[in-house]
Each structure stands twice: as C-alpha cells, then as structure tokens.
Amino acid sequence: MASYKIALLDGDGIGPEIMREAIKILELIATRNDIEFELDHGAFGANAYFEHGHPFPDATKQLCDEADAILKGPIGLSHEESKKIPVDMQPERGALLPLRARYNTFANFRPVFLPKGLAHFSPLKPEIIGDGIDFIIIRELVGGLYFGKKETGINEHGKRYVSESLEYDEDQIARIAKVAFDTAQKRKRVLHNIHKSNVLKSSVLWNEVIGEVSQDYPEVEVKHILVDAAATYLCLNPGQFDVMVMENMFGDILSDQAGGILGSLGLMPSACVGPDKAYYEPAHGSAPDIAGQNIANPYAMIGSVAMMLEMSFNLEAEAKNVWHAMQSVFTQGYSTPDLSSPGVAVNMISTDSFGDLVAAELAKL
Ligand code: IPM
Ligand code: MG
Secondary structure, rough: OEEEEEEEEEOOHHHHHHHHHHHHHHHHHHHHEEEEEEEEEEEOOHHHOOOOOOOOOOHHHHHHHOOEEEEOOOOOOOOOHOOOOOOOOOOOHHHHHHHHHHHOOOOOEEEEEEEEEHHHHHHOOOHHHOOOOEEEEEEEEOOOOHOOEEEOOOOOOOEEEEEEOOOHHHHHHHHHHHHHHHHHHOOOEEEEEEOOOOOOOOHHHHHHHOOOOEEEEEEEEEEEEEEEHHHHHHOOOEEEEEEEEEEEEHHHHHHHHHHHOOHHHHOOOOEEEEOOOOEEEEEOOOOHHHHOOOOOOOOOHHHHHHHHHHHHOOOOHHHHHHHHHHHHHHHEEEEEOOOOOOOOOOOOOOOOHHHHHHHHHHHHO
C-alpha cells in the first residue's frame, strides 16, 4: 500500500475549521484508493508564535522536511492582534515567506475557475462572464521585491528612507517561464505574459527570457500585456485569458483581483511548487472576524487538496472527482454565509455541513 506523509498546518482564524473539512476528503480518498495518508499537524502562524515563541517553530520545520506534501491553512490575525507580535515574527514575514524560501516553491498556480452554474457569485454581468471563467495565474513566488534586499535608515538630508530591491536572474525567470509554457501547452496554447517593461528594467529582462524560452514552445502563442492594462482586461473580458504568467508582486495583486471577479478569494485554491516539495494553500486570508462561527466556506481548502492529489500524488481522476463534488454541492443550491451575495436564493449551511455534503457527493463518484 502506498503511504504518504502530509504535514497539516492549520494556521490561524478560520484555518482549523476548514482544515477539518479537508481532512474528511483526504480520509475518503485514502480508503477508496488503498492509500495511507499519515496526517500530522504542525503549529504555524500567529498562534504558533503565541504558543511556541515562533510562527514557524523548529518542530514544524522538521515535520515539513519529512513530509511528502504540505497542506497549509490561512495565517494572520486582526490588525490589532498582529501589533502584539514583533514585526519580524509576524506570520507573513516570520512563517510564510520562510516556508516558501525553505522549499524554494517558485511556481505558484492559482486557478481562477467559475463554471456557469456558479456565475451568480461573481460581481461581473452575465454577458461578460459568458460561459464561465476559467484561467490560471502562474506567479513567480520566491523572487522579486518580496525577497529582495531591504534597507531602512536616515538619509543625508536627515529624512527617514526605505529601499527595497526587485531582483531576478535569468535562471529564475526561465524556470517559471517553462512552467507557464508547459501549462499553456496542455491547455489552449495561449500564454499571456504580464509585465511593465515600459518602466521596469526587471520586466525588460523578464520579457527577453520569455522570448528565449518560447523558442522551445513553437505551438504556444505568447501575448504580452502591461500589468496595469491586464488589471482592466480582467474586469472587462476575463474570457480572453487562459494561462497568465508574472513576477511575484504582480501575481500577488492580480490574483486577488481575480478572486474579486470570482466573487470571493474563498473560491481560489493554490499550489506552491518547488523542485523537491510542494505545499498547497487557499489563497484567502484567515478571516479572524468570522473565525469559530462555522460559517467559512472550505472550497478553497478542499480545492487545494484536489490540487495536491493531482500534483503531488498523481491521483488525477480523484482530483477531478473532488472538483465535481464541490460544484455539485453548489449547483444544488447550497452555500455558506460568508460567500452568499444578497438577493441570491441559496440554502445556507455551515462549514462542516458543506464538507459533509462534498464528501457525500464524492462518495457517489
Ligand atoms: C498571498 C498572500 C501572501 C503574499 C502574504 C500573506 C504574505 O497575500 O499568498 O497572496 O503576499 O504572497
Ligand atoms: Mg496575496
């Protein structure tokens, strides 16, 4: 029997609630595929800081080192609570970026998917949504401004100043470009390259390398779009996109905008893949305002499980089944209060009931 270790990092806020639903799905998949998933929880995030003195404790690092894959919940506390944590120990800087750096998870996949039946979640008009939204953002995740040199101090005029640098070398660009071209090759063979080469030198090099890598993918058409224009097109005509590739900060911002056109970041799972290890996480935050109320939708968390099944364990058919199960719970008219939009008639259920229904649908497939 195949046996895999999965490190579960519940995180903060709604993290533990949605993790419970993800576990239901993993357990069902394990039983019916004769697989063993060894599931171990590790402390990670703001709560880990308060309980263990560090947001990414050594014990969690070891757990992750030994795991075949990592499933991570959202992290972070309210603005007020965060202030109780020293800046470098806050979970984004103290845990999440170090997790990405530790496993060099340079390739971030963020599918932006809303089938026609779920179009009512989107704030866009039906005529713009057409047959639904279906594209994927591929974001470089371990370079650029978020990982560049940082300096703060007092300048020669006695003024406080800050400097942060955006650095990429050609290898870092080429490896994410290959991931993007490979993905485009498997889909519609159109790749949108997002850049800002009219201003940033980093984008000039980025585009050069994209051009070089494209030589190996003659069947993929590359379309270049400035990042600011891409933000507009995402609202006006998201249907034109299939695969989009971009550097770290552009991807951070545009993927949140993409969550907006779906209607919620709660509908966006993600995969963060490195050379030897991958971790999976919902792209949304920890929603401290609704934590503990059993109303958060576990879709992005369970979707992250689906991505793990496909990308880490080669269980492609089961990954599809998980997606189908979730869609059918939605199309039967169920939703959770956090996702509901005013005026839409839905049968409002709790986080755990939603997870139960997904598991029941999955059991039928
Ligand atoms: C994301 C998040 C993170 C990022 C934060 C929490 C550091 O916004 O995964 O998009 O900026 O990458
Ligand atoms: Mg973000």
